[in-house]
Amino acid sequence: MKTKKIVLTGGPGSGKTTLIKFLEKEGYKVMHEISRDVTLEAQRQGIAQLFLENPILFSEMLLEGRLKQFQEGCSINSPIVFYDRGMPDVTAYMDFVKVHYPINFSEICNKNRYDHVFVLPPWKDIYEQDNERYESFEQAEKLFHFLKEGYLKYGYTPHEVPVGSLEERAEFILSQF
Template identity: 50%
Template sequence: MTKLKPVKNLLIGGPSTGKSTVLEALSDMGYWCFPEVSREVTLEARQLGIEHLFLDEPLKFSEMLLKGRIKQFEKAEILNTHQVFIDRGIPDVTAYMDHFNEDYPNEFVKANRNYRYDHVFLFPVWNEIYTQDNERFEDLELARNLQDALIKTYEDLDYKLIEVPKSRIHDRIEFILNTIKSR
């Protein structure tokens, strides 16, 4: 009997749009979920004495993110489950780098093409739930600009973005689950 590859469902959007909250709820429901790796990278850098790795060394930060997201993708490929949910994807790295006019090696572009997600759910910026914290340096205007960069990057890679409605967590999860059932 041939093992099917898990369906990789990606959650994207600007900062503080509810992705992680929905991901945690999906995990609580028993789905296999991969959390955002940027907080882990940021905390690791702080332990090394680098307060804002993305601002101080954007290429190093992005290389670490890319490596972490590729590792998540590869692990998702071999899981024994039908659906996998991932908070932020490989193309997010180049979207951010492009937004901040930072150069990056061609391996980033190759990764965008070589690692493809099955569904991409866009969590739009939502003023009412937006918050900043120690790991989130972006203000609301920057969050909107980053969302635009993400949309452009994913659409340029021929992804069909599925916009998640601004509603209660339960409704957002129901929307996502109903969407993947119908595809």
């Protein structure tokens, strides 16, 4: 059985992680977002916002972690694995902050392919800033467009998930394949 690798992406505060947790509770295999872990580890080492202070190092760590998740997902015996963000998110964020990244970032994204990409639009009613989410809602809206364009750049066709209840969003995604 070939496992379908499904990415959920979108700007900060769009409901991705809540939706991933809902899908997991419904019995689906998931790979959780790792950027908060990377950020918290850097903060323990005295770096307040690693992405802002050293975007290349932060992005290398994220890309390495997401590649590892991708490889783990390939070996899971399940019809579907959902990923809370994918490897192309890394280059999209770098494009957003206008930082040049090594060519191997794009090579990794091109070589390791997901089956479907779903992008969640900005949703002001649920958006919250916190210790790891430093972007404003306006920045989240811009990031949404960079993420969508970032996946298009790698030949994906991102499907936009309508705003709605967790059940409605999950149903929309599951009805696409």
